[in-house]
Amino acid sequence: MPPSLNVFWKELLSFFRDRRTVFNQIVFPLLLMPVFMFGPAYLVARLSSQAAAEVQRVAVAGAPNELLRELERAGLRPLPDPDPQGAVREGRADAGLRYRRGRVEVYLALAQGGMKAEVLKGRIDRALERYRAALVARRLRAAGLDESVLRPFRVAYTDVSPPQAQGAGELGFLVPMMLLMFVLTGAMPVVNDATAGEKERGTLEVLLAVPASPVALLLGKAGAAMVAALISTASGVGGLLLGGWLLLRYGGDLALEGGGGPGLAFHLGPQVLAVALVTGVLFAAFAVGVMTLLGIFAKGYREAQTYMGFLYMVLVLPAVLMGMASSFLEPGPLYYLIPVAGPMMLLDAVLRAKADLAAYLLAWGSTLAYAAGALALAAWAFGREEVVYRN
């Protein structure tokens, strides 16, 4: 068996036997992502429907009977009160409304009421709009005009973006960021154990004393870390897809933007998944290369964790900002050459069905080059006694 393959199997065997790491890297994302996606959405929907079912009290002063009827139609209970503002403050009513000489003042505890206050505001707005429309219609008729004079044309919106972009949903921009983070968090424990962990345990010197080149040993370690990172990423993406499916299946309006819900569900087509796989592999190679370099340089496990945590911030923060900015900006071709951000923007562009050949070539080509550079640096460091015996 070639030395690199021998090391590769050993590292993977150690990884799969570490129950805590396996749970954190594989089981946890698969279970946690659906909970994160479905749980809050379900909670929001439930609270929202509870608030909708509740008849809320509105303290009213000076309102005409027609407006009182519209308030009742909107699911509100008007209560005559000479001081509507005081009624809200003192808790006698959920909202207050004063109608005085063509001016309506509405009193709400918006900062304290949260979702319930928002629902209440929506109902009052609806009642006032209906009352306003009725008044306008009457006045138009009195002037001999038809209501249609106010609506010279109707507006109909149709989403013509490709099904792939529509499927990404409102939170589709999260997918590239998630993918990147899954790769980093998946690779980190394996790289740490295979580099700084070997130093700390005192096994590195014995391993280096075998008749194999340091490059072969390093490639075996890097390969195992890449596989672990990709398994962890697949688990995380699987969790996202499972969460999306649960929302579509059981979430009702929650799943779909424009259906009254927050549009949390997304489904990724085969093309997006294929691009995600290639991008994930290349990014994993780059991340493993950088982490291996840091792990070899570190004197021990803790020092390596510090470097890698810092690396996480250095890499992820700009990438997250770039990912968010890409919704508003049209990134030029050179943006795809930025390490970490390039692959993220490519995935984002693919999700929006905007990626062209140049984007693929630049993002994948540059990531491959950075990965090769990082692994070459790590291999160089692994053969340097000043680095290996730094402690």
Next chain:
Amino acid sequence: MTDGVEVEGLKKSYRRRPALKGIAFRIAPGEAFALLGPNGAGKTTTLRALLGLIRRDGGRVRVAGLDPARDPRGVRRRTGYVTGGMGLYDRLTGAEILAFFGRFYGLEGAALTERIAELDRAFGLGEALATQAQAMSSGMRQKILVARAFLHRPQVLLLDEPTAALDVFARRALLDRVLAEKAAGRAVLYSTHVLPEAEEVADRVGFLHRGRLIFTGTPAEARSRYRAPTLEHAFIRAAQEAADAA
């Protein structure tokens, strides 16, 4: 001499701080040479230079007839190395650790299984073979560490503080094994700061003090030259003389 160890004028510095200042010694097949010195004397540096794990700054080194600077993998194929640490791969069993290292020396399949069985008989590995390292006692760990160095039937044994973490039983077993390997014709370099051990296993000793080999000879010659009742006393007097001369 092609199967043993030859060192002439070996020099090594770390960031201009000399660790070895031109040491020289020879070990013939079937001979055990004990490299003695306190922590920081340069013992581990010497062993690393013999394996080609670090670059030497000067001098000539041959291990099993090969120069470790030119053919480090050739040297490592012919050398068994035991460090003083007790580090093993925690989630691998003893058998898996031996198999992992055996594959680097071309041992596969039935040959590997048979060799591990031989080492089991020779070292009494027993339940250590089926136990993950994280659950092994220090005695079990040391047996696996030592057995690992013998997997490929090396011509030369380099032992760096091999009893550092051993209890009395494991230490006795290891010393007996070294004596047996010496009798089987292997060249043994035994690095330690536990001088009574060296007196027991070594045919010749070398006193390493601040990167210089200040004495080489048999334990009896050391006691005689420094008029000391034990090797330990001889070493202390040699170190004092060297310090006074400096």
